[in-house]
Amino acid sequence: MTAMSERGNNATPPAPAIAPGGEGIDPAQVARELGRVGMDVRITRHVPGFDAPFFQAGLAGYSDAAMRIIARRHGAPLAVTEALLDRMLLGGGHGFDKADLELLGDALPCSHEDQPLCGQIIGSDPDEMAAGALKMIEQSSRGDKAYRLMAYGDAPGPRSTDPRCRDGSKVGAVAPLPSAPVQVCEEDCTPEALLALEHPQVPGAYDPREVFASTGVRRAGGGPVPVPGARSATLSYATIDVNLACPVKKIDSKSRGGHWLRFPAGAIEILRAVRAAVPAGVPCTVKLRRGYDDTPEMARNFEEIFAASYEMGYAWATVHARTVEQKYLGPSRWTFLRDLCERYPDRPILGSGDVWDVHDIFRMIAYTGVSAVSVARGCIGNPWIFRQARQMLAGQAPTAPTLAEQRAVLLEHFALSMALNGEKHAGRMMRKFGIKFAQHHPKGEQVKLEFARVSTLEQWRGVLDAWYAEGVPDGAG
Ligand SMILES: Cc1cc2nc3c(=O)[nH]c(=O)nc-3n(C[C@H](O)[C@H](O)[C@H](O)COP(=O)(O)O)c2cc1C
Incomplete structure (x- = not known):
């Protein structure tokens, strides 16, 4: 293991998936067959536009509307926002910007292409998660205050929560409302350490007019450019995805994302609160890892949370087959996904981890039995993976750009x-x-x-x- 990979950032080299016996899989044949039988109807029933067995994953620091639109223009049928922090969504100010589809539409007249869109939420408090999820779905139509009231009641702001309370109950003092723009999984946003990116200040020297002229988009801050019919005022999220997978832990006393896999009661309370708050017609989904670590206790936790999510009506779980402790290092255990799909054929499961090229999409489906595949690092700087996947579904050879x-x-x-x-x-x-x-x-x-x-x-x-x-x-x- 290199010094860099010991630091656990995201710039680690691809690791081969653990898929013993999978060498004989012919991705082209799998793709052709999938093209013939079509998408799992249990998925399309929930999200009609999700018409092919792959999608662009949530990628904090990358998967903004620009990346998502590019992916869709190359054939991605669904995209997930980066994980948005509940507390920031509720905080007011610019906190809601990244979730605000009207604002995105003002900046990008082509943002109507960014549908169906899965809005992902992450946090540590069931009430905040519930109010934040509803605010996303309703696009804040009730006004900031109403959602804060739902989350905090009479309290002036969020309370600190302690994940060690296994029943998920709140403890601690009232914390101040955040005011910074929404951003989560900051560790995930780590630029490529390999190339020592240090986030420079970019002077406004470059005149981008020629680019805008050719693509029909405009700069932020220049006032809205009305494009008739470009965006429906009723745009919202096709699903709300609860992130119980992110490995980032910023502060010891807080638990978010994958850290909830250590506290199943609290995780289930979050899932229940979000499901109850989001209108019944809007599917909720969950993103999980195979466990916090590989101990038997954590395996039981996974099973408990996984089962509870389907029981309370979650449409599917996307399972990243690495542990939280692994972060992004080492192989994703496809055997785990295969076992899960074998044991629960009645539950739609989506797979994540070690999808580096188009062939991995079809290999993962054939090897594990997942209904669809999350394309994550494999699509950063590679939107053609979606074009290639569409080509293969149509029985064609994938073409390089x-x-x-x-x-x-x-x-x-x-x-x-x-x-x-x-x-x-x-x-x-x-x-x-x-x-x-x-x-x-x-x-x-x-x-x-x-x-x-x-x-x-x-x-x-x-x-x-x-x-x-x-x-x-x-x-x-
Ligand atoms: C930079 C980066 C940011 C990520 N951000 C998110 C996120 O916001 N939400 C999420 O569900 N997963 C996030 N993930 C996890 C990916 O969606 C995916 O599950 C993971 O990278 C495993 O897939 P891969 O090995 O094919 O990359 C992120 C991963 C990376 C590398």
Whole structure:
């Protein structure tokens, strides 16, 4: 294990999935067969547009509307937001921005393409989770105060919670309301340590007009650009996904995400509160890991939470077959998923972990029996994985992106990110993405290093012109 992987950041190299006996699987044949039989109807009944057995996972620090739209334009039938912190959603100010579909629509006239969308929520208090989930579904139509009242009653703000209370009851003093913009899983947002990204300040030197002119999106902060018919005022989330999987633990006295796998009673209370708050017609789903760790106690916890979620009407569970302790290191245990699917054929289960290329999507389905596959790190800088999956479902050979396609998507993603995030943040985002996109370039290692050195949007554009220029043949640099 390298020093970097010991630190447990996200820049770890892909590890092979544990799928003994899976070597003989022919992904092309699996895909053809799936293309013939179609999607699991238990899934499409809940989310009609979810018409193919894969989707773009929630990826904190990456899966904003810009990335999601790019994925959808390449064939992703469903996308998940990054995990949004309940407390921030309720806090007012900019806390709701990332969940606010009207705001996204104002920045991105094409945001109607970002449907069906799964809104993911994470937190430590059942009441906050419930009120936050409802606020997302209702798009805050009752006003900030109403949702805060639901969560806190007469109290002025959130109380600290202690996950060690196995019944999930609240303890501790009243904590102040947060005011920062919503963001969660900060550890997940760690840029690629391998390339020592340090989030530079990006001066507004680069004039992006040419990009906007060609893609029809606009910069954030410039006032809404009305696009008739571009966005329905009734947009909402197709599902609410409760995150009980995130391995980040910021403060000892708080539990969020995967840390709830140690406290099943509290986890179930959260699931129950969210299900009760979200209107019955809106499906709720849950994201789990295979356990907090591999002890028998944690295995029992998983079973308890998993069973309870279906009993209380959750439409499906997406199971990331790593433990919380593993974070993102080491193999995802596909045998765990296979066993789960074998034992519970009546429960739709979606699989996550070690999906690095299009073949892994179909390998995972054939090996484990999951109804659909979450594509996570395998789609960062690689929206073509969705196109390839669609091609394979249609019985065709998957095609790699040409250099011209790579350039076009880099520009498209950049324009969307600028419109959504503004110049400074888009600069940071695009450097991260550029590094990942470089994997498709014939001189990938060099291009990756070039992107890693970029600190302004002008420089970013320079890399594009040097390495992806029109007329540069594939295979040339
Ligand atoms: C940078 C990063 C951010 C992530 N953020 C989220 C998130 O917000 N919500 C979520 O459910 N999973 C999140 N995950 C977990 C992924 O969705 C997925 O379950 C995990 O990466 C395993 O799949 P993979 O091995 O194919 O990447 C994140 C993973 C990474 C690497």
